[in-house]
Amino acid sequence: MEVDEKRVATHKKRVKIGYTMALFCALFWGIWYVPGTFIWNFDVVNLFQGAIDGLNGFEVDALLEAGEAFSNKAFLAAAVLITGLNAAFVMLAYLIWNLALGKAKFSEMKRSIREMKACTKYYFLGAICGGPCAILGSFIAMGYIGGAFAAVAALAYPVIGTLLSRTWLGQKISRRAMAGVLIIVIGSITIYAISLFDELQSGGSLIGYIGGLMALCGWGIEGAVAAKGIDVSEPDVAITMRFGLETLLWWVIAIPALAIMSFPVYEYAWKMISDPVVLLSLVMLGLTFGFCYVTWYKSFPLIGVGRGQGIGSLYGVCAVIFLILFIGVDGAIGSDITHQASLLIGAALCTVGTLIMFTEKTDSVECLRDTGESKEEQS
Amino acid sequence: MMENRPYKFRILEILDTEEAMWNSDLVRKLQEEYGMKSDYYRDCLNFDLIEVAASGMISEMEAEIDTEGSFKKDSLLVKYRITPIGKDLLNELRSKVKPMGAS
Secondary structure (H helix, E strand, O other): OOHHHHHHHHHHHHHHHHHHHHHHHHHHHHHHHHHHHHHHHOHHHHHHHHHHOOOOHHHHHHHHHOOOOOOHHHHHHHHHHHHHHHHHHHHHHHHHHHHHHOOHHHHHHHHHHHOHHHHHHHHHHHHHHHHHHHHHHHHHHHHHOOHHHHHHHHHOHHHHHHHHHHHOOOEOOOHHHHHHHHHHHHHHHHHHHHHHHHHHHOOOOHHHHHHHHHHHHHHHHHHHHHHHHHOOOOHHHHHHHHHHHHHHHHHHHHHHHHHHOOOOHHHHHHHHHHOHHHHHHHHHHHHHHHHHHHHHHHHHHHHOHHHHHHHHOOHHHHHHHHHHHHHHHHHHHOOOHHHHHHHHHHHHHHHHHHHHHHOOOHHHHOOOEOOOHHHHHHO | OOOOOOHHHHHHHHHHHHOEEEHHHHHHHHHHHHOOOOHHHHHHHHHHHHHHHHOOOEEEEEEEEOOOOOOOOOOEEEEEEEOHHHHHHHHHHHHHOOOOOOO
16 A cells, blocks of 8 residues: 555544544433433432432322422522432443553553543543533532533533633634534424423523523633643543533532432432442443543544534433433424424434534544644744 | 653653653653553553654654554654644743742
8 A cells, every 4th residue: 555545544544533532422321311201200319309308208209290399499409419429430430441441541641630630630620510510500500400401502602612622722624524423413493493482482581591601611711721621632531621621510519518408318318329220320331421421532633623522412312312212202202293203304304404514524633733834844 | 850740741841851752661661750661551652652643742853663663553653842832832831830839
């Protein structure tokens, strides 16, 4: 094989690995919604919310049978506890992942942690943006407006990520890739469009909109901030540090704060991990969310933040497909034909957007930035 | 200054000092410095170089195929140099790193 052919093939391989990583991110994120949905149906989670609302076990059963909801305070406290446990189980998954990658990863982690100003601060910011801001914002939007609104707000995050990667990181993104990202975002939003319309018609709420904005900006900013850190460190090391910091935020600040407010967080955290079925769901949450994030971070240095997040947001369609597989069409999107039609239209748009990006010539992805070399040579 | 700091810090510094270097020599130097002797770590460090090149901080000058297998048989050998934005990033890192031995 000629050198030039080999060079082109090497670049193609790198871009292919980048897209594969982003696609795996969407798949893992989509699968995460299966244990992520089931966890809310466990008795222990309902009893925790009931305890905050001052209800005993019988009253909780009566409330659920009547189809009524717990207070937003109880819902958000449960969201914090579940997200804190999710982060802790993600860290367990990373411990196994890094052990599999070799002990050198731990040495590199030590070296990277030491450089707070040069790299770790970006992961700290990423942990705040992606954890308390985006995940909690998403739950606030879900609790105060509805699931479809929360999904749509989160699915639009690549728009923020792409804008920031261009303006702040100076990453190039072709018109073709930009069009692909936008079509995927529009397609993902289409899936939830009818439910979104119903939710907004029944009256929004300011706090719910703020939650949506937190999710939209949180994940968008996290991608750009993380990519800045990955410029000078390894993605596996970066994601482990980012989740280590998020776990600390939940377990050193948020959950103790709930305990101070007399919420029985520790008692129910123990009950959750000592129940084998709930524990298995937490392990599944940790594995799926953990690897969705590993692959998300690995895609950024290979294809750029815009493309990585664009393909990553295919999780919207993946989540619906996996939920249909596990709980059936009625449970996942309802029996209404208009919902099913919007899923098909949205999925078709996502496929078109993905193909537009996958078929882009790799020479436009050869280097993600303008290196400044041509200007220097001219001068 | 960047010895025993994250790999990508050191990659930028080596290429700033050496002006240009083949990936085979650069990876061997890193393997030696960080005590990562195996072929698995060779490939990991080479992938770090690919990431740094994709980010635009270093660029490819020349390439050839390793027909003799001095690095990895039939793989692409690439000569890299630091780019102006890579130099800017290195200077930014130099101003931010903590002196070695400081707690």
